[in-house]
Amino acid sequence: MVKFLDLQGVNAQYRQALIDACTDVIDSGWYIMGEQLKHFEAEFARYCGVKHCIGVANGLDALTLTLRAWKLLGRIAEGDEVLVPANTYIATILAITENKLVPVLVEPEEGSFNLGGNNLREALTSRSRVIMPVHLYGRLADMPAIMAFAKAHDLLVLEDSAQAHGAELNECRAGAWGDASGFSFYPGKNLGALGDAGAITTSDDALAETLRALRNYGSHVKYMNMYQGVNSRLDELQAAVLRVKLQFLDEETKMRQVVAKQYLDGIRNPAIQLPEPGVDGQHAWHLFVVRSDCREQLQQHLSQQGVQTLVHYPVPPHRQQAYPQLGNLSLPLTELLHEQVLSLPMDPTLSASSIQHVIDACNSFQRL
Numbered sequence: 001m002v003k004f005l006d007l008q009g010v011n012a013q014y015r016q017a018l019i020d021a022c023t024d025v026i027d028s029g030w031y032i033m034g035e036q037l038k039h040f041e042a043e044f045a046r047y048c049g050v051k052h053c054i055g056v057a058n059g060l061d062a063l064t065l066t067l068r069a070w071k072l073l074g075r076i077a078e079g080d081e082v083l084v085p086a087n088t089y090i091a092t093i094l095a096i097t098e099n100k101l102v103p104v105l106v107e108p109e110e111g112s113f114n115l116g117g118n119n120l121r122e123a124l125t126s127r128s129r130v131i132m133p134v135h136l137y138g139r140l141a142d143m144p145a146i147m148a149f150a151k152a153h154d155l156l157v158l159e160d161s162a163q164a165h166g167a168e169l170n171e172c173r174a175g176a177w178g179d180a181s182g183f184s185f186y187p188g189k190n191l192g193a194l195g196d197a198g199a200i201t202t203s204d205d206a207l208a209e210t211l212r213a214l215r216n217y218g219s220h221v222k223y224m225n226m227y228q229g230v231n232s233r234l235d236e237l238q239a240a241v242l243r244v245k246l247q248f249l250d251e252e253t254k255m256r257q258v259v260a261k262q263y264l265d266g267i268r269n270p271a272i273q274l275p276e277p278g279v280d281g282q283h284a285w286h287l288f289v290v291r292s293d294c295r296e297q298l299q300q301h302l303s304q305q306g307v308q309t310l311v312h313y314p315v316p317p318h319r320q321q322a323y324p325q326l327g328n329l330s331l332p333l334t335e336l337l338h339e340q341v342l343s344l345p346m347d348p349t350l351s352a353s354s355i356q357h358v359i360d361a362c363n364s365f366q367r368l
Protein backbone atom coordinates (compact mmCIF):
# COMPACT_ATOMS: atom_id res chain seq x y z
CA MET A 1 0.00 0.00 0.00
CA VAL A 2 1.15 3.54 -0.69
CA LYS A 3 0.49 5.47 2.51
CA PHE A 4 -0.73 9.03 2.36
CA LEU A 5 2.20 10.07 4.55
CA ASP A 6 4.73 7.76 6.19
CA LEU A 7 5.66 9.95 9.13
CA GLN A 8 7.57 7.15 10.79
CA GLY A 9 9.68 6.79 7.65
CA VAL A 10 10.25 10.55 7.42
CA ASN A 11 11.52 10.80 10.98
CA ALA A 12 13.49 7.54 10.77
CA GLN A 13 15.86 9.33 8.36
CA TYR A 14 17.02 11.50 11.27
CA ARG A 15 16.60 8.97 14.07
CA GLN A 16 20.08 9.17 15.54
CA ALA A 17 20.35 12.96 15.26
CA LEU A 18 16.95 13.30 16.95
CA ILE A 19 17.97 10.97 19.76
CA ASP A 20 21.21 12.91 20.25
CA ALA A 21 19.35 16.23 20.31
CA CYS A 22 16.79 14.94 22.84
CA THR A 23 19.57 13.43 24.96
CA ASP A 24 21.25 16.85 25.14
CA VAL A 25 18.01 18.37 26.41
CA ILE A 26 17.43 15.60 28.95
CA ASP A 27 20.96 15.96 30.26
CA SER A 28 20.81 19.76 30.37
CA GLY A 29 18.23 19.82 33.15
CA TRP A 30 16.48 22.82 31.47
CA TYR A 31 13.23 22.07 29.65
CA ILE A 32 11.36 25.30 28.96
CA MET A 33 12.52 28.66 27.53
CA GLY A 34 16.19 27.79 27.26
CA GLU A 35 19.04 27.64 24.76
CA GLN A 36 17.36 25.27 22.31
CA LEU A 37 14.42 27.62 21.84
CA LYS A 38 16.71 30.63 21.53
CA HIS A 39 18.77 28.89 18.84
CA PHE A 40 15.76 27.61 16.98
CA GLU A 41 14.13 31.04 16.96
CA ALA A 42 17.30 32.60 15.55
CA GLU A 43 17.72 29.84 12.97
CA PHE A 44 14.12 29.89 11.80
CA ALA A 45 14.07 33.72 11.61
CA ARG A 46 17.19 33.58 9.45
CA TYR A 47 15.67 30.80 7.34
CA CYS A 48 12.55 32.86 6.65
CA GLY A 49 14.46 36.10 6.21
CA VAL A 50 12.93 38.10 9.09
CA LYS A 51 14.23 39.74 12.27
CA HIS A 52 12.22 37.78 14.82
CA CYS A 53 10.81 34.34 15.41
CA ILE A 54 8.72 33.72 18.53
CA GLY A 55 8.11 30.08 19.40
CA VAL A 56 4.66 29.16 20.73
CA ALA A 57 2.78 25.97 21.56
CA ASN A 58 1.07 25.43 18.18
CA GLY A 59 0.01 27.06 14.93
CA LEU A 60 -3.42 28.12 16.15
CA ASP A 61 -1.81 30.04 19.03
CA ALA A 62 0.64 31.66 16.61
CA LEU A 63 -2.28 33.17 14.69
CA THR A 64 -4.47 33.91 17.71
CA LEU A 65 -1.73 35.60 19.73
CA THR A 66 -0.61 37.76 16.80
CA LEU A 67 -4.10 39.20 16.36
CA ARG A 68 -4.32 39.66 20.12
CA ALA A 69 -0.98 41.49 20.18
CA TRP A 70 -2.19 43.82 17.43
CA LYS A 71 -5.22 44.61 19.58
CA LEU A 72 -3.00 45.32 22.60
CA LEU A 73 -0.80 47.55 20.45
CA GLY A 74 -3.90 49.48 19.37
CA ARG A 75 -3.56 48.58 15.71
CA ILE A 76 -6.91 46.78 15.50
CA ALA A 77 -9.98 46.58 17.72
CA GLU A 78 -12.84 44.19 18.47
CA GLY A 79 -15.36 44.12 15.66
CA ASP A 80 -12.82 44.84 12.94
CA GLU A 81 -13.07 42.76 9.80
CA VAL A 82 -10.49 40.23 8.67
CA LEU A 83 -10.45 39.14 5.04
CA VAL A 84 -9.72 35.42 4.88
CA PRO A 85 -10.10 32.71 2.25
CA ALA A 86 -13.35 30.78 2.70
CA ASN A 87 -11.73 27.42 1.86
CA THR A 88 -9.12 27.48 4.63
CA TYR A 89 -8.64 25.09 7.51
CA ILE A 90 -10.79 26.00 10.52
CA ALA A 91 -7.81 27.20 12.61
CA THR A 92 -7.48 30.42 10.59
CA ILE A 93 -11.09 31.32 11.37
CA LEU A 94 -10.83 30.28 15.04
CA ALA A 95 -7.94 32.72 15.53
CA ILE A 96 -10.16 35.54 14.23
CA THR A 97 -13.30 34.80 16.23
CA GLU A 98 -11.35 34.06 19.43
CA ASN A 99 -10.26 37.72 19.26
CA LYS A 100 -13.83 38.94 18.66
CA LEU A 101 -12.87 40.04 15.18
CA VAL A 102 -15.18 39.38 12.25
CA PRO A 103 -14.12 36.87 9.59
CA VAL A 104 -15.09 37.97 6.08
CA LEU A 105 -14.94 34.81 4.01
CA VAL A 106 -13.58 35.45 0.54
CA GLU A 107 -13.85 32.97 -2.32
CA PRO A 108 -10.42 31.76 -3.47
CA GLU A 109 -9.09 32.01 -7.00
CA GLU A 110 -9.96 28.82 -8.79
CA GLY A 111 -6.50 27.96 -10.13
CA SER A 112 -4.42 28.51 -7.02
CA PHE A 113 -6.98 27.69 -4.27
CA ASN A 114 -5.65 30.96 -2.72
CA LEU A 115 -6.87 34.45 -1.96
CA GLY A 116 -6.42 37.14 -4.60
CA GLY A 117 -7.71 39.52 -7.22
CA ASN A 118 -11.24 40.84 -7.59
CA ASN A 119 -12.67 38.81 -4.72
CA LEU A 120 -10.57 40.74 -2.24
CA ARG A 121 -11.63 44.06 -3.70
CA GLU A 122 -15.32 43.12 -3.50
CA ALA A 123 -15.00 42.02 0.14
CA LEU A 124 -13.40 45.26 1.31
CA THR A 125 -15.46 47.51 3.62
CA SER A 126 -14.74 50.47 5.86
CA ARG A 127 -14.28 47.98 8.75
CA SER A 128 -11.61 45.91 6.99
CA ARG A 129 -8.33 45.99 8.94
CA VAL A 130 -6.49 42.74 8.29
CA ILE A 131 -5.92 40.27 5.47
CA MET A 132 -5.02 36.70 6.35
CA PRO A 133 -3.74 34.99 3.21
CA VAL A 134 -3.42 31.23 3.69
CA HIS A 135 -0.73 29.55 1.60
CA LEU A 136 -3.02 26.59 1.22
CA TYR A 137 -1.58 23.18 0.42
CA GLY A 138 1.90 24.76 0.41
CA ARG A 139 1.46 27.16 -2.48
CA LEU A 140 2.47 30.70 -1.66
CA ALA A 141 -0.42 33.06 -2.40
CA ASP A 142 0.07 35.92 -4.86
CA MET A 143 1.79 37.99 -2.18
CA PRO A 144 3.06 40.81 -4.42
CA ALA A 145 -0.55 41.57 -5.35
CA ILE A 146 -1.89 41.04 -1.82
CA MET A 147 0.76 43.29 -0.26
CA ALA A 148 0.08 46.01 -2.82
CA PHE A 149 -3.64 45.76 -2.08
CA ALA A 150 -2.97 45.89 1.68
CA LYS A 151 -0.77 48.94 1.29
CA ALA A 152 -3.33 50.75 -0.83
CA HIS A 153 -6.05 50.16 1.77
CA ASP A 154 -3.94 50.39 4.94
CA LEU A 155 -4.51 46.79 6.02
CA LEU A 156 -2.29 44.59 8.17
CA VAL A 157 -1.30 41.24 6.67
CA LEU A 158 -1.01 38.08 8.74
CA GLU A 159 0.12 35.13 6.65
CA ASP A 160 -1.08 31.68 7.64
CA SER A 161 2.07 29.80 6.66
CA ALA A 162 1.19 26.58 8.49
CA GLN A 163 1.39 24.60 5.24
CA ALA A 164 4.09 26.50 3.40
CA HIS A 165 7.47 26.34 5.19
CA GLY A 166 10.10 27.21 2.61
CA ALA A 167 7.74 28.16 -0.23
CA GLU A 168 9.15 31.19 -2.01
CA LEU A 169 8.38 33.76 -4.65
CA ASN A 170 10.73 36.49 -5.94
CA GLU A 171 13.33 35.13 -3.49
CA CYS A 172 11.11 35.93 -0.54
CA ARG A 173 9.87 33.06 1.60
CA ALA A 174 6.56 32.37 3.29
CA GLY A 175 6.78 34.12 6.64
CA ALA A 176 8.62 37.18 5.31
CA TRP A 177 5.89 38.75 3.17
CA GLY A 178 3.30 39.94 5.66
CA ASP A 179 3.51 42.12 8.76
CA ALA A 180 3.61 38.81 10.59
CA SER A 181 3.18 35.13 9.84
CA GLY A 182 1.98 32.12 11.81
CA PHE A 183 3.61 28.71 11.42
CA SER A 184 2.60 25.30 12.70
CA PHE A 185 5.10 22.53 13.37
CA TYR A 186 2.41 19.88 13.89
CA PRO A 187 4.10 16.53 13.14
CA GLY A 188 2.59 16.17 9.65
CA LYS A 189 3.52 19.67 8.47
CA ASN A 190 6.50 20.19 6.13
CA LEU A 191 8.60 21.10 9.15
CA GLY A 192 7.16 18.89 11.86
CA ALA A 193 8.03 18.45 15.52
CA LEU A 194 7.41 15.27 17.53
CA GLY A 195 4.34 16.84 19.10
CA ASP A 196 2.72 20.26 18.97
CA ALA A 197 4.69 23.42 18.25
CA GLY A 198 4.30 26.70 16.39
CA ALA A 199 5.91 30.08 15.81
CA ILE A 200 5.36 33.62 14.63
CA THR A 201 7.80 35.33 12.28
CA THR A 202 7.94 39.12 11.94
CA SER A 203 10.36 41.99 11.50
CA ASP A 204 8.26 44.25 13.73
CA ASP A 205 10.13 44.84 17.03
CA ALA A 206 7.11 45.98 19.03
CA LEU A 207 4.99 43.05 17.89
CA ALA A 208 7.77 40.58 18.68
CA GLU A 209 8.20 41.99 22.16
CA THR A 210 4.47 41.86 22.89
CA LEU A 211 4.27 38.27 21.66
CA ARG A 212 7.21 37.19 23.81
CA ALA A 213 5.31 38.43 26.83
CA LEU A 214 1.89 37.14 25.77
CA ARG A 215 3.06 33.54 25.30
CA ASN A 216 4.55 33.55 28.81
CA TYR A 217 1.74 34.74 31.13
CA GLY A 218 2.01 38.28 29.78
CA SER A 219 5.33 38.68 31.49
CA HIS A 220 8.61 40.20 30.29
CA VAL A 221 10.17 40.01 33.72
CA LYS A 222 9.50 37.02 35.94
CA TYR A 223 6.53 37.58 38.28
CA MET A 224 5.79 40.97 36.68
CA ASN A 225 2.73 40.68 34.43
CA MET A 226 2.02 43.35 31.89
CA TYR A 227 -0.79 41.55 30.09
CA GLN A 228 -3.30 38.84 30.90
CA GLY A 229 -1.21 36.43 28.90
CA VAL A 230 -1.35 32.70 28.27
CA ASN A 231 0.96 29.75 28.62
CA SER A 232 1.89 28.96 25.02
CA ARG A 233 5.56 28.08 24.92
CA LEU A 234 7.61 25.91 22.60
CA ASP A 235 9.36 23.23 24.68
CA GLU A 236 13.11 22.74 24.60
CA LEU A 237 12.63 19.15 23.41
CA GLN A 238 10.54 20.24 20.43
CA ALA A 239 12.91 23.11 19.67
CA ALA A 240 15.83 20.66 19.64
CA VAL A 241 13.92 18.34 17.28
CA LEU A 242 13.01 21.25 15.00
CA ARG A 243 16.63 22.41 14.84
CA VAL A 244 17.63 18.99 13.50
CA LYS A 245 14.81 18.87 10.96
CA LEU A 246 15.22 22.47 9.79
CA GLN A 247 18.60 21.49 8.36
CA PHE A 248 16.84 19.08 5.99
CA LEU A 249 13.78 21.17 5.15
CA ASP A 250 15.06 22.44 1.80
CA GLU A 251 16.10 18.94 0.79
CA GLU A 252 12.67 17.60 1.75
CA THR A 253 10.94 20.40 -0.13
CA LYS A 254 12.97 19.48 -3.23
CA MET A 255 11.87 15.87 -2.85
CA ARG A 256 8.25 16.99 -2.58
CA GLN A 257 8.75 19.05 -5.75
CA VAL A 258 10.14 15.98 -7.52
CA VAL A 259 7.12 13.91 -6.48
CA ALA A 260 4.77 16.68 -7.62
CA LYS A 261 6.51 17.04 -10.97
CA GLN A 262 6.21 13.32 -11.63
CA TYR A 263 2.52 13.37 -10.75
CA LEU A 264 2.00 16.43 -12.97
CA ASP A 265 3.83 14.80 -15.87
CA GLY A 266 2.43 11.32 -15.40
CA ILE A 267 -1.24 11.66 -14.47
CA ARG A 268 -3.33 11.88 -17.62
CA ASN A 269 -7.00 11.34 -16.96
CA PRO A 270 -9.83 13.65 -18.03
CA ALA A 271 -11.67 12.82 -14.79
CA ILE A 272 -8.80 14.21 -12.72
CA GLN A 273 -7.89 17.90 -12.66
CA LEU A 274 -4.30 18.55 -11.60
CA PRO A 275 -3.16 21.41 -9.36
CA GLU A 276 -1.30 24.45 -10.73
CA PRO A 277 2.31 24.50 -9.50
CA GLY A 278 2.89 28.26 -9.87
CA VAL A 279 6.41 29.44 -10.66
CA ASP A 280 9.54 27.59 -9.56
CA GLY A 281 9.74 27.31 -5.77
CA GLN A 282 6.35 28.90 -5.13
CA HIS A 283 4.82 25.57 -4.13
CA ALA A 284 6.22 23.64 -1.16
CA TRP A 285 3.73 20.82 -1.86
CA HIS A 286 2.52 20.20 1.65
CA LEU A 287 -0.33 18.47 -0.16
CA PHE A 288 -0.89 17.41 -3.74
CA VAL A 289 -4.55 18.14 -4.25
CA VAL A 290 -6.42 17.08 -7.38
CA ARG A 291 -10.05 17.80 -8.23
CA SER A 292 -12.62 15.44 -9.59
CA ASP A 293 -16.37 15.74 -10.09
CA CYS A 294 -16.58 12.08 -9.08
CA ARG A 295 -14.30 12.25 -6.06
CA GLU A 296 -15.90 9.45 -4.03
CA GLN A 297 -15.55 7.02 -6.94
CA LEU A 298 -11.98 8.11 -7.54
CA GLN A 299 -11.08 7.75 -3.88
CA GLN A 300 -12.62 4.29 -3.78
CA HIS A 301 -10.78 3.23 -6.93
CA LEU A 302 -7.45 4.46 -5.56
CA SER A 303 -8.11 2.69 -2.28
CA GLN A 304 -8.76 -0.56 -4.17
CA GLN A 305 -5.44 -0.02 -5.96
CA GLY A 306 -3.69 0.36 -2.60
CA VAL A 307 -3.35 4.15 -2.68
CA GLN A 308 -4.31 5.98 0.48
CA THR A 309 -5.85 9.43 0.00
CA LEU A 310 -7.43 12.08 2.23
CA VAL A 311 -9.79 15.03 1.76
CA HIS A 312 -8.59 18.52 2.79
CA TYR A 313 -11.23 19.46 3.78
CA PRO A 314 -14.62 17.75 3.63
CA VAL A 315 -16.62 20.62 5.22
CA PRO A 316 -15.82 24.34 4.76
CA PRO A 317 -15.74 26.59 7.85
CA HIS A 318 -19.04 28.32 7.03
CA ARG A 319 -20.80 24.95 6.99
CA GLN A 320 -19.42 23.88 10.38
CA GLN A 321 -21.72 23.50 13.35
CA ALA A 322 -19.33 25.72 15.30
CA TYR A 323 -20.27 28.70 13.12
CA PRO A 324 -24.06 28.97 12.83
CA GLN A 325 -23.61 32.72 12.20
CA LEU A 326 -21.81 31.91 8.93
CA GLY A 327 -24.23 29.19 7.86
CA ASN A 328 -26.31 31.38 5.57
CA LEU A 329 -23.39 32.44 3.42
CA SER A 330 -23.38 31.26 -0.15
CA LEU A 331 -19.86 30.53 -1.38
CA PRO A 332 -20.40 28.37 -4.45
CA LEU A 333 -16.76 27.87 -5.46
CA THR A 334 -15.67 27.01 -1.93
CA GLU A 335 -18.55 24.57 -1.58
CA LEU A 336 -17.70 22.97 -4.94
CA LEU A 337 -14.03 22.64 -4.02
CA HIS A 338 -14.92 20.87 -0.79
CA GLU A 339 -16.89 18.33 -2.83
CA GLN A 340 -14.14 17.82 -5.40
CA VAL A 341 -10.74 17.96 -3.75
CA LEU A 342 -8.70 14.84 -3.06
CA SER A 343 -5.16 14.72 -1.68
CA LEU A 344 -2.82 12.11 -3.19
CA PRO A 345 0.08 10.60 -1.21
CA MET A 346 2.72 13.31 -0.66
CA ASP A 347 5.81 12.43 1.27
CA PRO A 348 9.46 13.39 0.73
CA THR A 349 10.44 9.73 1.11
CA LEU A 350 8.10 8.29 -1.55
CA SER A 351 9.99 5.78 -3.70
CA ALA A 352 10.04 5.93 -7.50
CA SER A 353 7.94 2.77 -7.64
CA SER A 354 5.35 4.17 -5.22
CA ILE A 355 5.08 7.35 -7.27
CA GLN A 356 4.59 5.28 -10.42
CA HIS A 357 2.01 3.14 -8.64
CA VAL A 358 -0.01 6.26 -7.73
CA ILE A 359 0.24 7.54 -11.31
CA ASP A 360 -0.87 4.20 -12.77
CA ALA A 361 -3.75 3.97 -10.30
CA CYS A 362 -4.92 7.47 -11.28
CA ASN A 363 -4.64 6.73 -14.98
CA SER A 364 -6.59 3.48 -14.72
CA PHE A 365 -9.57 5.23 -13.10
CA GLN A 366 -12.73 5.21 -15.16
CA ARG A 367 -15.81 7.11 -14.21
CA LEU A 368 -18.84 4.80 -13.88
Ligand SMILES: *Cc1c(COP(=O)(O)O)cnc(C)c1O
Binding pocket: 058, 059, 060, 061, 088, 089, 091, 092, 134, 160, 162, 163, 183, 184, 185, 186, 196, 197, 198
Ligand atom coordinates in the same frame (compact mmCIF):
# COMPACT_ATOMS: atom_id res chain seq x y z
C1 LIG B 1 -2.21 23.08 10.71
C2 LIG B 1 -2.80 24.39 10.39
C3 LIG B 1 -3.03 25.35 11.38
C4 LIG B 1 -2.94 25.09 12.85
O1 LIG B 1 -1.78 24.54 13.30
P1 LIG B 1 -1.78 23.68 14.67
O2 LIG B 1 -0.34 23.60 15.00
O3 LIG B 1 -2.40 22.37 14.38
O4 LIG B 1 -2.54 24.47 15.69
C5 LIG B 1 -3.47 26.60 10.97
N1 LIG B 1 -3.70 26.88 9.69
C6 LIG B 1 -3.52 25.97 8.71
C7 LIG B 1 -3.78 26.36 7.31
C8 LIG B 1 -3.07 24.70 9.04
O5 LIG B 1 -2.91 23.79 8.06
